[in-house]
Structures are given as structure tokens and as C-alpha cells.
Amino acid sequence: MTPSIEVKELSIFVGKQCLVESLSLRLMPGMPLTILGQTGSGKSLLAQAIMGLLPDEMTLKGEILYEGQPLLTLPKAKRQALWGRALAMLPQEPWHALDPVMKSQQQVAEVFELVGGLEEEQAQEKASQALTEMGLAPAKDKIPSQLSGGMAQRLAFLAATAAGGDLILADEPTKGLDYSRRDQIVALLQSRLVDGSLLTITHDVDVARQLGGELIVMCQGQVVEQGDAATILAHPQADYTRQLLAAEPSSWNKVSARTQSSAEPIVTLEKVALSRGGNRLFSDLSFQLHAGEILGIVGDSGTGKSSLGDLLLGHLQPDQGRIRFAERYKRHQLLKLYQDPPAAFAPHIPLGRLLHEVINLHGLDAAQIPRLMARLKLSEGLLSRTALEVSGGELQRIALLRILLLKPVLLFADEPTSRLDLISAQRIMELLVEIAREEGCALVLVSHDPILVEKVCDQVIRIAQPI
Numbered sequence: 001m002t003p004s005i006e007v008k009e010l011s012i013f014v015g016k017q018c019l020v021e022s023l024s025l026r027l028m029p030g031m032p033l034t035i036l037g038q039t040g041s042g043k044s045l046l047a048q049a050i051m052g053l054l055p056d057e058m059t060l061k062g063e064i065l066y067e068g069q070p071l072l073t074l075p076k077a078k079r080q081a082l083w084g085r086a087l088a089m090l091p092q093e094p095w096h097a098l099d100p101v102m103k104s105q106q107q108v109a110e111v112f113e114l115v116g117g118l119e120e121e122q123a124q125e126k127a128s129q130a131l132t133e134m135g136l137a138p139a140k141d142k143i144p145s146q147l148s149g150g151m152a153q154r155l156a157f158l159a160a161t162a163a164g165g166d167l168i169l170a171d172e173p174t175k176g177l178d179y180s181r182r183d184q185i186v187a188l189l190q191s192r193l194v195d196g197s198l199l200t201i202t203h204d205v206d207v208a209r210q211l212g213g214e215l216i217v218m219c220q221g222q223v224v225e226q227g228d229a230a231t232i233l234a235h236p237q238a239d240y241t242r243q244l245l246a247a248e249p250s251s252w253n254k255v256s257a258r259t260q261s262s263a264e265p266i267v268t269l270e271k272v273a274l275s276r277g278g279n280r281l282f283s284d285l286s287f288q289l290h291a292g293e294i295l296g297i298v299g300d301s302g303t304g305k306s307s308l309g310d311l312l313l314g315h316l317q318p319d320q321g322r323i324r325f326a327e328r329y330k331r332h333q334l335l336k337l338y339q340d341p342p343a344a345f346a347p348h349i350p351l352g353r354l355l356h357e358v359i360n361l362h363g364l365d366a367a368q369i370p371r372l373m374a375r376l377k378l379s380e381g382l383l384s385r386t387a388l389e390v391s392g393g394e395l396q397r398i399a400l401l402r403i404l405l406l407k408p409v410l411l412f413a414d415e416p417t418s419r420l421d422l423i424s425a426q427r428i429m430e431l432l433v434e435i436a437r438e439e440g441c442a443l444v445l446v447s448h449d450p451i452l453v454e455k456v457c458d459q460v461i462r463i464a465q466p467i
């Protein structure tokens, strides 16, 4: 059988620096291939290379064949003609796949119509049906900025796959989704395998387990292990794979209890209710948050976790009830770490310049930058690049760095490890806990992972599905 995609000794360079080194793989129809690996190890670049979407400054060595046909020498227009019809890519950042001013249903209908060749009415009907199946019917007339992160993720999936490309490249399709939505995406990906091929990049070991098939594990631009997924996950051979699997939250130590203090809480909520867009998100919510305390928030996609954050930071007012802030803190120390890191950065300005703007604006000590870079395991070279020129996990850590420069008193961290491999996720969570405890920062942690929340948090609030 001809592989759908064959990659032969592919290396990717920027200048003289090698980002991916001599990688080979065969993607067979009906047999899922999954890539797990370290953040920044070249997974997304590989997917972009297959699509023909690498930035111009990068050079390639090696070969990529699509159904036996060399892709790298194909004229650009012919490669682009494959997009959506033959090759469908779900990019790591859902926002990159969506039109920011187009309503949800229209985004999907257009793909059915323009790429899939359906009549307008039929395209609308199919789009409406697809949105309903994904639990997105209430969002059909919303534009991307009005969607929650998990909703945007699901919508991007529909838009990318609507035209029925028989080869799907999915870059972290389940990040930040609660378990039921995650399993739904996995089932959808699997359903495409019946007459297609699937390459999935993920940090979620359970997703790799559920997909089965073949597995590649990458670290620092290289493949460290490759073979049958179930065998590797049960009996990892490479040191890196062993460390990765040992870093699942279920094996983390429970964070030790916070030392109680009698100081006034940083924020107090009394019987708070909030609605958005005419829908009641939650009501009767009461709790207090003290310095150094870690509060977990769990709840399904779209239930209002991020909106609760906006309330805690004073960006939204409750419909009912009261929120009281301790007066001794400044408002700029109540901070939010955004769920989607690209949303927090101007795309074309070097990251180092953006960090220095914060330093200058608030009169901070610039020596904090290298210290925090080291703690977050970020290399200094990243600072001369823009947000579009670093990996998803690198940008997520730079977003955290920028927030930490400001020494937050209350930090609302929305899925702060969603784009990180398990080893990095564990390290970053340890760092956040350390900062909360040592510097008396109240940390509000939103996560789709109840095990992680249970290991790390002092108290947990569950937001139920609105009625």
C-alpha cells in the first residue's frame, strides 16, 4: 500500500540552526500516527512542512511524498490546491483557522460551499447540523471573540475538516478541553480514519493512548522513539519517554497545605450571579481568596470559567451579589494569564521589546527577565523573535514571564499549561505554586484536568453547566 505521506530524512533549518533533524515517517491510510514530545521540539514545524506552510526564512533537506508524489518540488499553486480537499490542517492556535469577523455557522458553511462544492442552502444546512453535533448550536451567530477557548477549538476543527480532506493533520486538537469534549474530538478524528489518514500532535498521553496506531516521541528536534503506540506507552525505552510518562499529574505530589493567616482576604464574593449575552452562567457563588492561596476552577467548556476570572479582576460587574477587594492592593497587580497566548501579544514585534515595554512602563528591574527566563527554561534567543516565530509552549511561558514581572497579588491563570508537555507542565505548576506561597500571590487556576487541580489547589470551585 502507498503511504498517504512519507517523510524521508527531513531536516528543517533556520540559517545554520537545525530545528528538526533527519526525521522519517510513513503515514498509512487507516493507521493513526501520533506525535508526542517536548515543547519546542519541532512538531508543529513538521506539520507545517507537510502542508507547505513553513515561513520563508526556513530551509528544508530531505523529501516529503504525498501518495508517492514528491511535494517539495511541486509548484506552490498545485500544493495549495490540495489544501482542504486532500490535506486538512487543524493548526495549533484555533484563532489562526478562523475569520475574526465571521459568525460561527458561516465559517463552516463557507468551507462546505467553497471547498466542498455544495449549494449555499445545503452548505448552511450541513453546517448547522455539524455545529449542533459539536454542542455549538447556541454559538452559531457568534463571532470568534465571543466564543470560549474550547468552543473556538471545536469550531476550528469543524472548519478545517468540513471539506472532507482525506488526510488530516491535527496539531493539539484537544488542548484545554474537558474530558467529554476531548473524547468527542478523538472519536471524530477516528471516524475520519475509515477512508483517510490521520496525523495528530498532542501533549495528552490519554489522547495518544485512545488513538493507538503508531507513535513518535520527539525531543529537541529529534525522534527519540518510534513504533507501536500501545507498546511504547506501556514499555517506554528512551529515557525521555520514561520521564514524560512519569510526569502525568496522577503521579505528582500533592502540594503541602498553605499556612493560614488572619489577614483580610484579597477578594470576597458574596452570592454572586453573572449572565452574559442573556444567559445566566452561574449564581449564588460565595468564596474568599487569601494571599498565597491556590483556588482551582473546573467546569465544562463554555460554562463561564474565564468570565469568573473577569469578575475577580474587576473587568466585569456581577448581576447580583457583591465583590469586595482588599484596599491595600493596586489594580494593576490583579492579573490574568490568557488562555490563548497569541491573544496577548502583538504579532510582529520582537518579544524582547514587548517585555521591555512592560519594564519601562512600570519602572521595573530589567534583571528580572534573564532570571525568570532561566526559571521557565526559556532560551534567550527567543527574545529577538516575534510571537509568530516561537512554538506554542514557548509563547505560553513568555506570557507567564511577562505577568510575573509585575509581581501579581492575584493571578488568574487560564489553562496555564495547556500547550506544554507533561514535564514542562509539572515544572511550571511547581513554579506557580512556589510563587504563590513565597510571594503571597493568590493563584486562581482554571484547568480541564481535575487530577491536576486536586494535586495543586487548596480549594476547588466547580461551575456547573447552565440550565
Ligand SMILES: Nc1ncnc2c1ncn2[C@@H]1O[C@H](COP(=O)(O)OP(=O)(O)OP(=O)(O)O)[C@@H](O)[C@H]1O
Pocket (backbone or CB within 6 Å): 014, 019, 037, 038, 039, 040, 041, 042, 043, 044, 045, 046, 055, 092, 385, 388, 389, 390, 391, 392, 393, 394, 419, 420, 421
Ligand atoms: N520563525 C522561526 N524562526 C526561528 N525559530 C523558530 C521559528 N518558528 C519556530 N522556531 C523554533 O523552532 C522550534 C520548534 O518549533 P515548533 O513550533 O515546531 O515546536 P513544537 O514541538 O510544536 O512545540 P509546542 O509543543 O510548544 O507547540 C522552537 O524552538 C521554535 O522556537
Ligand SMILES: [Mg+2]
Pocket (backbone or CB within 6 Å): 043, 044, 045, 092, 171, 391, 392, 393
Ligand atoms: Mg506546536
